[in-house]
Amino acid sequence: MALKEIVEQIVTGLGYDLVEIERSAGGLLRVTIDLPWVAPVVDAPIAEQFVTVEDCEKVTRQLQFALEVDQIDYRRLEVSSPGIDRPLRHTQDFERFVGYTIDVTLKQPLGAAAAGQVSANRKKFRGVLERVESLADAAQLVLAEPSWQIVWRDEIVTKPGQKISKKRALPPLQALGFVLSELKEARLAPIVSFKGRTPAQQLDESEPHLN
Known part of the structure; x- marks a missing residue:
């Protein structure tokens, strides 16, 4: 199987979403994962959850085994959660x-x-x-x-x-x-907030959103 298929199969099989795969200089293979999204119920409070270190370690162990079996060439594997500039692809x-x-x-x-x-x-x-x-x-x-x-x-x-x-x-x-x-x-947009990821305020005249 191709690298993307192997990684996606492992990540989704463990119950996560595959966000991005990157190959960097020096043989670094970087895999970004996120928790699956469930459409919120109307009027229900939104409790946002985040990928933990334990989640990344679990995926890392499974990927290391799968990549070795399929003889995928890489030197170092890094599994992480999305940053504040998370890519949107789908x-x-x-x-x-x-x-x-x-x-x-x-x-x-x-x-x-x-x-x-x-x-x-x-x-x-x-x-x-x-x-x-x-x-x-x-x-x-x-x-x-x-x-x-x-x-x-x-x-x-x-x-x-x-x-x-x-x-x-x-x-x-x-x-x-x-x-x-x-x-x-x-x-x-990589906007720093100590309250976590939250939707932007509406663009009304009392609270204008400026670039």
Whole structure:
């Protein structure tokens, strides 16, 4: 079997999700795992759980054995939990992190026809992830590919030391719609919070979200 198939079989067999596999210089094989996501029940409190050292050790032991059996060449194995810039690769990842601030990089720039308020050559964006509900969704039809968007406000440009008046008009909300096949990369925005991963605040006028 190929490396990805071996690793995925072991990781999922132990009850975890495979997030990423990386080969680095010096023969390092890095495997990132996460706990499976279960869609929250409406009105139920969300108790977020995290991968522990014990989880990583369990996966490491099983992977070492499997990779040796299949004679996969590597020098060092590192199994870890996702960082604050966790990659989003699959539809389930996007479902899981609706309401969070993410960074996306498009495969192709917007182009002059679709750019609007942003540069036609721009490919990188940061905003709050939302799922786009279409007429087909409402009719309970199956779409070929789910649609998503991110919403943001540009930062207010100020001079050094200048204070922003509370009465000052906020920059307009902007939105970028996309499907996963249009993305080169998507990750959770690496925003440091001592409260753990939590959805972003709504982009209303009382608590504007700024890039």
